[in-house]
Amino acid sequence: MSDIRYDWTQEEILAIYNRPLMDLIYDAASMHRKYHDPNEVQISSLLSVKTGGCSEDCSYCPQAARYQTEVEAEGLMKVEDVLAAAQNAKEGGASRMCLGAAWREVRDNRDFDNVLEMVKEINELDMEVCCTLGMLSEEQAQRLADAGLYAYNHNIDTSEENYSEVISTRTFDDRIGTHGHVRKAGVTLCSGGIIGLGESLEDRAGMLMALANSSKHPESVPINALVPVEGTPLEENEKVSIWEMVRMVATARLVMPGSVIRLSAGRKDMNEEGQAFCFMAGAGSIFAGDKLLTTPNPEVNEDVQLFKTLGLRPKAPFTDGDKPETKESYKISQKKLEQEAKMKAWREEHKNKSAEERLLNVPEAE
Numbered sequence: 558m559s560d561i562r563y564d565w566t567q568e569e570i571l572a573i574y575n576r577p578l579m580d581l582i583y584d585a586a587s588m589h590r591k592y593h594d595p596n597e598v599q600i601s602s603l604l605s606v607k608t609g610g611c612s613e614d615c616s617y618c619p620q621a622a623r624y625q626t627e628v629e630a631e632g633l634m635k636v637e638d639v640l641a642a643a644q645n646a647k648e649g650g651a652s653r654m655c656l657g658a659a660w661r662e663v664r665d666n667r668d669f670d671n672v673l674e675m676v677k678e679i680n681e682l683d684m685e686v687c688c689t690l691g692m693l694s695e696e697q698a699q700r701l702a703d704a705g706l707y708a709y710n711h712n713i714d715t716s717e718e719n720y721s722e723v724i725s726t727r728t729f730d731d732r733i734g735t736h737g738h739v740r741k742a743g744v745t746l747c748s749g750g751i752i753g754l755g756e757s758l759e760d761r762a763g764m765l766m767a768l769a770n771s772s773k774h775p776e777s778v779p780i781n782a783l784v785p786v787e788g789t790p791l792e793e794n795e796k797v798s799i800w801e802m803v804r805m806v807a808t809a810r811l812v813m814p815g816s817v818i819r820l821s822a823g824r825k826d827m828n829e830e831g832q833a834f835c836f837m838a839g840a841g842s843i844f845a846g847d848k849l850l851t852t853p854n855p856e857v858n859e860d861v862q863l864f865k866t867l868g869l870r871p872k873a874p875f876t877d878g879d880k881p882e883t884k885e886s887y888k889i890s891q892k893k894l895e896q897e898a899k900m901k902a903w904r905e906e907h908k909n910k911s912a913e914e915r916l917l918n919v920p921e922a923e
């Protein structure tokens with residue numbers, strides 16, 4: 558049987574998750590070595606370019622406007638400040654810059670134009686650029702691709718069955734729809750989920766099954782442990798144990814052997830030994846920097862020490878794919894083109910008419 562499969566059953570995945578730990582880690586580590594260099598770890602630097610004030614109700618998220626948390630809503634960061642952060646991350650060994658926005662979905666406005674500029678400029682720094690901006694239309698995904706986007710993060714978070722327990726303002730299918738737009742634009746997909754939401758082990762298996770049975774496995778799979786934040790509905794949830802994290806990483810490793818599994822939120826609560834187990838079990842990437850989006854992450858010097866202790870090397874950018882080329886088409890949206898064509902036609906039609914007639918018939922801006 559081929560290692561790369563798309564026909565997993567939930568029972569099979571659950572049985573893998575529940576195997577004796579030594580067998581599970583041994584098999585996951587062996588699979589990891591077959592497809593990846595076990596001493597290389599990709600460093601992704603995460604930056605919240607638009608924080609808080611989100612209209613969604615994701616029960617884990619401190620950035621949802623409806624929950625009283627310490628997160629204050631802020632406007633979009635300036636392009637130059639984001640570039641300075643990217644340069645800094647690059648100097649610290651990061652090969653990927655991941656820009657996050659607390660949006661339900663992308664809108665075709667000035668903020669999106671600025672995000673496109675950020676993508677273009679960071680790509681020019683020879684870093685892989687990833688964005689996580691909420692739902693995208695097909696055209697928005699294409700414009701991001703044209704600007705030079707390497708990856709798009711859009712987590713499914715939990716199983717299809719458990720989805721409405723966690724989020725009510727969008728559906729599991731909405732998420733899958735955006736995956737399709739990302740794929741169509743030729744951008745690599747980053748999608749994973751969270752453990753510790755109150756889900757069952759069947760839900761954990763179901764989440765991995767949804768990812769592993771998609772037509773192409775996501776190139777990156779972030780595994781997050783819930784960071785319970787005061788003010789969110791999940792503030793009282795118990796933190797997951799390191800062994801649950803190891804099992805989840807190892808299971809993801811075995812059902813999607815070619816994907817890069819990212820040890821994501823929750824590292825702040827793990828010691829070096831716990832993280833080493835996760836790398837052994839197949840994690841090949843981390844989020845680095847002393848903040849995730851709004852919650853703390855290990856200090857940069859702690860990660861430098863961790864890499865030194867374990868003999869890990871940061872992965873170079875574009876090891877698994879080519880650097881995207883920027884296409885000027887990223888600058889103009891279809892809507893803008895249609896508006897411009899409408900204006901042109903109107904000018905043509907009214908060029909010989911009186912000022913009064915023209916004023917009576919100005920096309921509406923959208």
Ligand code: SAM
Pocket residue numbers: 617618619620657658659660661689690691692710711712714750751781782783784785786822850
């Ligand atoms: N708004 C966009 C979206 O939801 O896709 C992008 C940002 S959102 C914060 C990105 C991901 O962060 C979520 O899908 C979720 O997996 C993760 N996340 C958010 N809050 C978290 C928490 N408290 N603990 C662990 N992961 C969390």
Ligand code: DTB
Pocket residue numbers: 603619657689710712749750779780781784821822848849850851852853
């Ligand atoms: C992902 O899977 N985890 C990251 C990233 N993708 C965007 C976000 C974790 C956020 C943790 C809570 C916070 O810091 O606000």
Ligand code: SF4
Pocket residue numbers: 611612613614615618619620621658659660661691
């Ligand atoms: Fe908004 Fe994303 Fe947080 Fe959900 S996870 S509330 S969509 S920022």
